Amino acid sequence: MKNPTTVERTSDRELLVTRTFNGPAHLVFAAWTRPELLKRWWAPQSFGITFIACEVDPRTGGTYRFVFGHPSSEQPLEFFGKYLEVTPHSRLVWTNEEGGEGGAVTTVTFEERGAETRVVMHDLYPSKEALDDAMASGSTCGFTEAFEQLDVLLVTPGASAEQP
């Protein structure tokens, strides 16, 4: 059984994503900060997205840059910003600067509970308009067509079977 993923707009300017993982915080944290591990989950195969570049320097003041390719888009999609805080195994804070001034600040917390880790990802936008714009343009994910592909996959029996 997969653990549920929840998304909630908690205010005019905030989005909250939560999920629990069956493993200790230091391993989940490693998967969020080591490029070779990030590459294996951040661009899900079912979305047809591929990593072109995955550069991360996970320390306070360090930068990151993710570049994705997608068959529906001629231009690669680029996401970049700066780590405002990196506290091993418990907290990550980074900026999202690809959209200019309207970008959110993302805070991810890793809370170990027994053998599990609860991850809470909080996006804080500078204004209500910035979040509304992100929602209207789809820029937060940038993969509108990919979602349609996923819709197809979701109704295909066996499509969710684990990849070798």
Add this chain to the structure above:
Amino acid sequence: MVQYLTSDFDASFAALSDATRRGILEQLGRSDASITELAAKFRMTLTGMKKHVRVLEQAGLVATQKIGRVRTCMLGQRRLEEEAAWIERYRRLWEARFDALDAVVEELKRTEKNAGTHTKK
């Protein structure tokens, strides 16, 4: 979203074909407003504004509520449903990522356990 019939799209298209009405939606996206406030903002008569609001209301883009003598306008159900649909798409993206992350965490756990077994030996 499937329940919207062609007539709803027509109503919505007609409602959005007017620049003032698009401006009203943008304004209501920022905050709810009374007819009087909207009329002042768009420099038009109360009667003129009421007409625009009625068109938007019929298209489901705006909802109004009368409290006392003031009629307050807000974004309609249709707009709220669009937001809910966006959130669901966003949730699916993260769900797909996290399902893949599950596999990474499982593998790291196995690697760590094996490393532990080796040191014991």
